[in-house]
Amino acid sequence: MTVAATFEIEYLQYLGPDGKPSADLPAAFADPATLLPLFKEMLFVRTFDTKSIALQRTGKLGTYASCLGHEATHIGIGASMQPEDVFAPSYREYGAQFMRGVHPREVLMYWGGDERGNDFEVPRHDFSWSVPISTQCLHAAGAALAFKLRREPRLAVACCGDGGSSKTDFYAALNSAGAYTLPLVLCVINNGWAISVPRSAQTGAKTLAQKGIAGGLHCLQVDGNDLVAVMEGMRRATERARNGDGGTVIEFLTYRLHDHTTADDARRYRSEEEVKEAWKRDPIPRLRAFLAASKLWDEKKEKAWAEECGKRVDAEINAYLESKVQPVEAMFDYLYADPPADLLAQRAAAIALEKRT
Amino acid sequence: MTVAATFEIEYLQYLGPDGKPSADLPAAFADPATLLPLFKEMLFVRTFDTKSIALQRTGKLGTYASCLGHEATHIGIGASMQPEDVFAPSYREYGAQFMRGVHPREVLMYWGGDERGNDFEVPRHDFSWSVPISTQCLHAAGAALAFKLRREPRLAVACCGDGGSSKTDFYAALNSAGAYTLPLVLCVINNGWAISVPRSAQTGAKTLAQKGIAGGLHCLQVDGNDLVAVMEGMRRATERARNGDGGTVIEFLTYRLHDHTTADDARRYRSEEEVKEAWKRDPIPRLRAFLAASKLWDEKKEKAWAEECGKRVDAEINAYLESKVQPVEAMFDYLYADPPADLLAQRAAAIALEKRT
Amino acid sequence: MSAAKAAPAKKASGKATEAATPAKTDTPITLIEAITQALAWEMRNDDSVVVLGEDVGVNGGVFRATAGLQQRFGDERVLDTPLDETTIAGLTVGMAAQGMKPVAEAQFDGFMYPMVDHIVCHAVRLRTRTRGRLHCPMVLRVPWGGGIRAPEHHSEANEAIFTNVPGLRVVMPSSPARAYGLLLAAIRDPDPVIYFEPKRIYRQYKELVPDDGEALPLDVCYVLRDGDDITLVTWGAQVKETLEAADRLADEGISAEVIDVATLRPLDFDTIAESVARTGRCVIVHEAPKTAGFGAEIAARLAEESMYDLLAPVERVTGYDTHIPLFRLEMKYLPSVDRVVAAAKRAMAAG
């Protein structure tokens, strides 16, 4: 038998669900203290998420997509990027965005029905949320291509879900990353479900990481609830990209602990046992246990930090709640740099109507 | 290191470029005489192709896409299907279509600018040519899904090129074939070029066969200029499909010996040496040598058969040339089963205009 | 071709009516329930009908349009698809070409753009391309339009992308009864149909919709309200505002006729022309942006064929030529009753 090619998909995990090391930690984490600020960010995101859901439940926010359970993956991705890199999120990677400077109030503005939520104060060049699934993977590839052509030492990182990995745009992104050897990291955040459709119904592939083989990319599967594995996986992918060695597909194995969004009721389609089992792999207790064992974290610290998080999130929520609705002309004002005459006439008419009513 | 998955892509070749066996022939070809009718079809297709190009050069045909050099792949694919299966060609797999009953005159009608070329007398259920690259791969997947849902023992076979394997529709087809375990064979006919773009610029993947891994399909690479390898590859793929074992991506390694179409000039973008080298792998001399060595073929037979092919093709060409242009109302008559009133009014006006001019 | 009044005589069609369960005519239902009812009717009576889309299975669709169908007909009749609209469109065309009648769902209007290629290049051409050898009896259901405080890309009025496409039918019901009858007709039609569902009025009101398997014609406009002074033409969710505007106008002594276009392609222009011949004035109301929206076609037909009937310039009351804003501002984008009334009064004052 003649063999034309062989492939192997590696899986990374360093901290088991109980927080005990399941393998030797990478050198970067020889000192566990390096993990502490990231852990604190994970807690912050969870506070933000909890309060956002509550805000939606009381009618003060539109549909909101929770990130419950994804904290290690999101924070790890964000922490692995440089400010000048470009991030292309889908719609729930708040942790990654906070690490890049996006304000929680901006997230709230967006889900609160206000375009100003996309006008990130920082980072100015990141892509905004992308509701059309996986389309931003291709924009990230375009950004990576721009960096390569301009010989800028930057890379692009895009996220999509397990469902999103079925989207043709995802395939197009990995195909072009391979064709042009682009500095692109495609993060497939496999949380088990695409709304009601389980991972098993999306594809016959054994892993989602292996999709990268189709484009000749590097492929890696990591435990997305293990921050160390996430960081190590991202380190390998970003280093390769920076070295001109092309793109990577990383699959992060995690779980969506909440409903798909606040408009969804997951009890219609998945079992309580499955969710119960998934809580045992929750990334936060895992890292907490590890840090506690390393004497870096305790209940007192947790309490103080939780309070701090609460205050910070509340301030953000207030900023959002106090924001004034944009004037009617805002819907005309950002369409063209140089708006056509007819559009300006419609704008004037809308303003006039507004004054009358 | 933990390994999540491993893969291997097999390559098949039985007859080397010189026509000598490079491996033990599959059992089905223990008697080389089984290859004889297929070889004759390959010669027929080449005659058809040569005459069609000539026809275009003399202004009697529109743009024509040659199949020069693809004969083993095309005939082998067509020969591996059952009449009740469904074939979804792209635009140059005439050999496969002839094996299924499509008349050469129908091919000519199509490239001659007449829709009746798609109204195959046989097979009624096959898809027609698909100019939009690889879109028919998804239609074939839809057909395969219909067969599966209706529990019909049929399968669908779709072809695309090396360029076509970059198309998102191709990826969507393999993704759904994996998700639904469909009886689908995706034939990637890698002839080295997509018009002027070489295979190397399409993707970073080492083989095109490995794209199937992305969907969890079976993958196989075969020498597409070796009819025996084509037949054996197709046998494995169709058997798996019939056994409910799902889809396969087969890559056929061949070469486009002609320009992309008669509208193209390949000298602009590829070297003469490359083409000269490729002629050494021409599938026809290879099989001729094998059959001659098996005492099944000689110059006399070749001459008689060439004459027969010439006559048959000329008859088809005449049938095409003698066909009357459709009346103007033909452009209205097949749009809807139940045409709207406005359209009928336009039809009447067009007929009236025709009578006047 | 002639107008069908609000409760038109129904064409008898559809097969296997003997298999019908007794119609529950005693419980009024919403527009979306009427869609579910039509799907269930046709699935029961025609084995070749299959439903496919994202989350249409156990979840019953994000709007619940397919609620209960998988439980009832099994997962070989109601298929969740991988998350890719190109896939949905392509599989649908392939299945339809091989004798099935797929009813595909695009989860939201804003996600249907990747389907354009398979619709425009293949679905609407199979028949003409093969001189009738193959055809494509598919329906694409698309929840359509704004006003439900949804996230970005969930509120689009994009029918104008399809109204110039030969070989297609484009349908948009605006009442439970029309939703039922037009969906049955769409599924039974042997050619491709895009069936837009005005999601803002999915649950606006209930009415009795006998589950009798009776389809409605796919080529008529519906006169929802008779009037003599002015003709208001609209479709989809804007039927609500337009009828309210007619009420307001009536209060002021202006008698407005209200026409629900219902099927945009092919357009039953005769019904509109007949009305305008009587009223001499016409206001076209739609949610999509004004420029080159489908209202333009109706105004163009008036300029071609009803010019001598027009007593006043045609008016269009539409979405602005911008994207519908996120929901804090979206109601200021959508044509309001006020804007319709103002336009009608301008038309009454003119000429």
Next chain:
Amino acid sequence: MSAAKAAPAKKASGKATEAATPAKTDTPITLIEAITQALAWEMRNDDSVVVLGEDVGVNGGVFRATAGLQQRFGDERVLDTPLDETTIAGLTVGMAAQGMKPVAEAQFDGFMYPMVDHIVCHAVRLRTRTRGRLHCPMVLRVPWGGGIRAPEHHSEANEAIFTNVPGLRVVMPSSPARAYGLLLAAIRDPDPVIYFEPKRIYRQYKELVPDDGEALPLDVCYVLRDGDDITLVTWGAQVKETLEAADRLADEGISAEVIDVATLRPLDFDTIAESVARTGRCVIVHEAPKTAGFGAEIAARLAEESMYDLLAPVERVTGYDTHIPLFRLEMKYLPSVDRVVAAAKRAMAAG
């Protein structure tokens, strides 16, 4: 906004004109050569301009529009893409959002449908979505229309898919000079532009087109011929037949004004309205199917804003509401000089 005459005063724009090589004003060039010339000018003067598409590199494009550009500017400025239109569109949006000015090519009109999603959902929204933080200075070049005896899907007039899309500009030149000036303007415009190229007249005639880097405005219609009796409005390849029709009408004593719309979105309706105010009659000519083609928008504007000027019903001479047939019949599909003349005479006889 006012009409620009056939050879309008050009807006000075574009940067780095000092880098210009002396313009070869002595050799007349075709429309497609003018496109190449504009691409070369802008690539030379703006490093952020890159050309991408299938076969645009060493092959110079299947129509030769990018001939010589890769040889001249290198393969980091002129990129062959993998064979996927979704890829081309998505990469283009991503590059544009990050500060490049990509000029993408769709190889033929019939292959651009997979690009609709990235154009409609992203290219035209980046600016408004982010309140101006990001924007999308891209151009999509699309060889357009029928009449060249090409295979299926190579002959489509599909501009109506885009004319209802907010945030987009849709341009279609019909002469070498306008091809040059409008393409420069399209590339320099900071928002997305679809630039349709009427392939039937790519090589119809030559004219002198100074290579001076002067762009034309992106919001004016061009009056190609003055006339008093009737206004003929058209765009793209149909400019040829329409001008011929005007000649024929002149022979019969009818003075026809001919307007080339040139930029469909935004529409310079003022130029059309001014003309119709003088002539009182209007025939709109286009290749696309009639129903809901862009001609409808022009007729609608006339019905809204020029009704009192109209002496006769508006006429549309268009492709039929079918797909353009394969080439044995295609010339019977395209609007002919005869059909334009007949419509103009009907309009002259009316009212």
